Amino acid sequence: MIPIVLCSIAVIAIAGERYWTLNPTKVAPRHLLAQVWSWLKNNQLDAGKLRELKQSSPLGQILAAGLSNSRHGREVMKDSIQEAANQVIHELERYITALGTIAAIAPLLGLLGTVIGMIKVFTAIMLQGTGNAGVLAGGISEALITTAAGLCVAIPAMIVHRFFLRRIDSLVVTMEDDAIKLVDALHSDRRVDVKTA
Secondary structure (H helix, E strand, C coil): CCCCCCCCHHHHHHHHHHHHHHCCHHHHCCCHHHHHHHHCCCCCHHHHHHHHHHHHHHHHHHHHHHHHHHHHHHHHHHHHHHHHHHHHHHCCCCCHHHHHHHHHHHHHHHHHHHHHHHHHHHHHHHHHHCCCCCHHHHHHHHHHHHHHHHHHHHHHHHHHHHHHHHHHHHHHHHHHHHHHHHHHCCCCCCCCCCCCC
C-alpha cells in the first residue's frame, strides 16, 4: 500500500503543477503576435523588446527566436523557430511521462499486493487448516484492498495524463499557427491577418 499511496501523492502533485504551468493564457497569450506585429510596424523592436518577448511566455520564446534570425531569410528563420519550439515542447511535456507511468504501474502494484496477500492466506490455510472461515475471508478481503487502491490511483492518473496530452497538443497547434503567421508576414507577398491571432 505504501507505494500506491506515494503514487497517489505524486499524481496530485504533478497534476496541480501541470495545470498551473499549462495555462493557455500563460503559454500562448492570444494577443502576443499582434503586439509583436505592432512593434515591427512601428520599428520599435530592439534588443530589449526581444529579451522581454523571450521571457514573457513559451510562445514569446519561439517568436523571439524567429525574429532574431529573420534577417537571414525564411529558411533560417523557420529553422530557428523549430529549434526553439522543440525546447518549448520538451518543457511543456515535463512530468507527463511520469503520469502515464503511474497510471500503468498502479494497478500492477495493487495486483502485487493482492498476490502477496493471497500467499499469506494460503500459508494460513496450510498451517491452520480451513476450519476458520472468518480468518480466511478477512485475509482475502484485505488482499483485495490493494487492487482496489491501485485502480483508484490509476484511473484518475490516466484521465489526467490524457487531459494534459490533449492540452499540450492544442497549445502546440496554437503556437505553430502564430509562428507560421509571423514567418509569412515577414517573408511573403501574401497578405497575413496578424490581428486575429
